[in-house]
Amino acid sequence: MxxxxxxxxxxNVATVxxxxxxxxxxxxxxxxxxxxxLRALDDISFGHKIALTxxxxxxxxxxxxxTIGIASRPIRAGSWVHTHNVESARVPxxxxxxxxx
Amino acid sequence: xxxxxxxERPDGSVGVRNHLLVIAPIDCSFEPAKRIAAQVxxxxxxxxxxxxxxxxxxxxxxxxxxxNPNVAGVLLVGLGCETLTSEILAEGxxxxxxxxxxxxxxxxxxxxxxxxxxxxxxxxxxxxxxxLRREPFPLSELILAVECGGSDATSGLAANPATGxxxxxxxxxxxxxxxSETQEMVGAQHLxxxxxVSREVAEATYEMIERQERRxxxxxxxxxxxxxxxxxxxxxxxxxxxxxxxxxxxxxxIQGVLxxxxxxxERPSRGGLWLQDGTGSDIPSMTHMVAAGAQIVAFxxxxxxxxxxxxxxxxxxxxxxxxxxxxxxxxxxxxxxxLDGREPLRSVGERIFxxxxxxxSGRKTKAEALGYRDFAVFTRSxxxxxxxxxx
Numbered sequence: 001m002x003x004x005x006x007x008x009x010x011x012n013v014a015t016v017x018x019x020x021x022x023x024x025x026x027x028x029x030x031x032x033x034x035x036x037x038l039r040a041l042d043d044i045s046f047g048h049k050i051a052l053t054x055x056x057x058x059x060x061x062x063x064x065x066x067t068i069g070i071a072s073r074p075i076r077a078g079s080w081v082h083t084h085n086v087e088s089a090r091v092p093x094x095x096x097x098x099x100x101x
Numbered sequence: 102x103x104x105x106x107x108x109e110r111p112d113g114s115v116g117v118r119n120h121l122l123v124i125a126p127i128d129c130s131f132e133p134a135k136r137i138a139a140q141v142x143x144x145x146x147x148x149x150x151x152x153x154x155x156x157x158x159x160x161x162x163x164x165x166x167x168x169n170p171n172v173a174g175v176l177l178v179g180l181g182c183e184t185l186t187s188e189i190l191a192e193g194x195x196x197x198x199x200x201x202x203x204x205x206x207x208x209x210x211x212x213x214x215x216x217x218x219x220x221x222x223x224x225x226x227x228x229x230x231x232x233l234r235r236e237p238f239p240l241s242e243l244i245l246a247v248e249c250g251g252s253d254a255t256s257g258l259a260a261n262p263a264t265g266x267x268x269x270x271x272x273x274x275x276x277x278x279x280x281s282e283t284q285e286m287v288g289a290q291h292l293x294x295x296x297x298v299s300r301e302v303a304e305a306t307y308e309m310i311e312r313q314e315r316r317x318x319x320x321x322x323x324x325x326x327x328x329x330x331x332x333x334x335x336x337x338x339x340x341x342x343x344x345x346x347x348x349x350x351x352x353x354x355i356q357g358v359l360x361x362x363x364x365x366x367e368r369p370s371r372g373g374l375w376l377q378d379g380t381g382s383d384i385p386s387m388t389h390m391v392a393a394g395a396q397i398v399a400f401x402x403x404x405x406x407x408x409x410x411x412x413x414x415x416x417x418x419x420x421x422x423x424x425x426x427x428x429x430x431x432x433x434x435x436x437x438x439x440l441d442g443r444e445p446l447r448s449v450g451e452r453i454f455x456x457x458x459x460x461x462s463g464r465k466t467k468a469e470a471l472g473y474r475d476f477a478v479f480t481r482s483x484x485x486x487x488x489x490x491x492x
Contacts, residue, residue, distance in 0.1 A: 003442045007262045007348070015258050015335065017440040031262070033445035047254040047335035061337075064262070064348050066292045068341035081337065088338035090288060 002026040002040060004050055008065035013049040013081050015063075020044045026078075028052065042080035049081040061086050103274055105243060106235035106462040107396075108173065111198025115242040116170035117396045117461040119230050120145055120412045121223055123176045124163055126190055127153040127183045133212050134178040137204075137219035141227050145411050146178075149478040153183035157363035158480045160185055164193030165366045165392025167201070171412045173230035174200040176223050178215065181207025200226055235463060241275030241372055243461055246390035246398045246413070247349045248282070250383040253403025254334050257345020259420025259439040259449070260401035266450025267399065267457060268351030268374070277369045279359065279390045280350035281379030283313040287324040288339030289347060293376070297355045305358040309378045315489055349401050350374055361389050363483065363492075368394045383408055385479035387415070397461055399453065407431045409473025414466045416456055433467050 002020035006013075006028055014028045020040045028036040028050075036052065044050055049063070055075040060067040069086040079085070107115040121141065125134035125148040138146035147166070151159050167175045167190060175194055177187035187203040195201045202222045209215040247264060249256060268278045286293060290310040297303035317324040327342055336342045356373040360366070366389070369375045379389045383406065387398050391413045398415040400406065405424040409415045419425050422437035434453055438444035460466055486492045 003440070005258055005439055005446070007258065007446065008352075017258070017442075027442060029439070029442045029445055031266075031446035033447065035442075045335065047258070049335065049337070063341060064344040065352060066289075066340070066344055068344060069338040082335070083332060083337055086337050088288075088340060090291070090338070090340060 002044075004028040006030045006036075006052065007063060010062055010065045012051065012053045012055060012062045014052055015049055016044050016046060019046050020050070026050055038078050041076055041078040044080045051075045051077050051079045051081050053077050103240055103458060104237040105240065105458050107238050107242065108170070108233050108235060109238075110170045112196070114170035114197070114394075115238045115396075116173065117414065117463075118171040118412065119143065119173045119233060120171055121174050121176070121226055121230065122147065122167060122172045122412060123178055123219070123223065124148070124167060124190060125178050126163065126185045126187055127180060129153065129180040129183070130178050130206055133206060133215050133219065136216050137176065137178060137223060140220045141223040143227055143230070144223055145474050147411050147476040151478065151480050153180075153185055155184045155189070156480050159478055160189060160193070161363070161366035162389055162392045162478045163190050165368075165394075166388065166412065167194035168197050169391055169394060169396065169412060171396050172199065173233065174226040175202070176219055176226070177201070177203045178219055179203065179205045181205045200229070239275060240271060243271065243397070244277040244279060244369060244395045245271055245457060246279045246281070246387060246395035247401075248383060248387055248390070248398055249346060249349060249401040250406040250408065251402045251404040252346070253421060255420035255437065255440065256401055256403040257348065259436040260403070260418045261345060261349040263420070263436045263439065263446055263449040264349040264399050264401050264418055264453055265351040266447060267453035268349065269353055270450065270454045271457065272351065272353045272373055275372045277372045278350055278374045279369065279377050279393060279395050280347060280374065281377040281386050281390055282346070282381045283309060283378050284317065284324065284381045285346040286310050286343055286376070287314055287317070289343035292340065292344065293347065293355060298357075302355060302357050306355065306376060309358050309376065312489075312491060316485070319485070319489060349399070359393055361393070362481070366392055380479045382477070382479065384410070384475045385477040387413065388476060388478055397457060399457060405431060407468070407473070408475045409466070409468030409471070411474045411476040414460045415468045415473070416453075416460055416466050417468065418453060430471070431467055
């Protein structure tokens with residue numbers, strides 16, 4: 001079973017603390033000690049994020065209780081959340097990739 | 102109501118340590134200053150390496166360190182021909198009511214006479230301050246500085262959020278927290294500004310961080326970019342990266358931006374979370390928060406920093422289990438229990454809070470017990486600041 005940490009109770013993503021493979025159950029520990037279990041829909045590496053809820057395109061991605069970016073496509077609970085489906089609200093990461101190959 | 106045991110100073114401030122501080126206003130007189138401190142129990146010598154001209158930012162910082170309530174008495178050891186004189190510093194420190202004395206090598210007639218006179222003065226101070234007793238004080242007397250160094254992927258996940266919980270707990274009991282390292286806030290200014298207590302503070306937050314972005318751009322660094330390593334490690338946006346660092350200051354409203362310049366070095370005027378416009382280098386960053394009044398430092402690390410500070414206890418917190426195991430003589434708190442699900446963040450935050458109170462009340466941190474006395478002052482180039490239009 002994989003493990004993940006939710007840093008703030010308001011977060012809709014958690015960070016996995018071990019490499020997780022697709023289909024595995026991930027146990028998410030909330031800051032208060034509550035446990036949420038969900039199935040990983042993708043392979044997710046240590047330090048990367050897993051969606052805790054379904055997110056619509058344009059919805060805010062919340063970590064640390066703050067908006068860390070905007071979903072650039074719909075994201076299902078259990079999916080890997082990273083630059084392929086989230087854009088910075090401030091600096092689009094895709095533009096950074098274009099400018100800095 | 103939680104209390105800690107500290108030393109009350111004549112100006113009503115409360116120290117968590119009883120140091121005698123020997124300040125060489127310039128490095129030309131640091132050797133005699135160090136020799137004087139070495140001969141007296143409880144004394145520590147510090148200096149700065151930015152020359153003998155009157156750099157007001159350096160002067161403000163040394164005055165602030167001398168005024169810090171962890172310092173029971175001050176001896177200034179000058180050379181004699183510097184423009185940043187011992188008298189200028191003495192004048193800034195004296196109004197605290199603590200003993201402040203001056204020895205100047207050129208006036209005394211050389212190293213040996215300066216050392217003899219300095220040791221005699223400090224010996225007397227050491228006898229006197231030893232009579233001070235710790236008394237209970239409310240946490241509203243405590244100013245905590247938060248700092249991070251040697252960060253890794255566990256920092257934003259474990260050590261920083263857990264320290265942030267402790268910071269929130271301290272603030273909720275009336276205490277004060279200072280967070281600095283402006284360059285780490287770049288990308289999160291809009292989020293920090295939203296937490297400001299007023300529109301003025303929000304504007305000051307934007308201004309402080311954007312000035313730093315411009316300084317970095319002038320050096321050829323676009324601070325909005327993340328490295329390939331950041332993205333491979335799982336950081337998706339610059340907001341996420343910056344939030345991971347500033348989370349160690351907690352989540353409470355931002356009371357203000359503390360000026361840290363040649364004009365003035367501001368201290369927090371009330372409890373709550375304060376931003377300081379400071380450097381990203383760990384030791385001078387701690388020094389400037391200590392100069393603003395912080396009596397204790399909570400220092401988060403991933404790869405394992407060993408630093409301490411000359412006059413403030415530095416509590417080391419790591420979320421990396423290997424670092425905690427391999428560097429146990431440097432690490433005070435193990436926050437890695439969050440990662441394997443053994444302990445929730447809240448509980449680790451409570452442990453850190455408890456450790457802060459214990460250390461404030463006299464328990465030595467590992468860096469202190471190993472005799473760490475780190476100290477450095479930073480300054481900004483007035484020329485560069487002028488060319489950037491900041492002065």
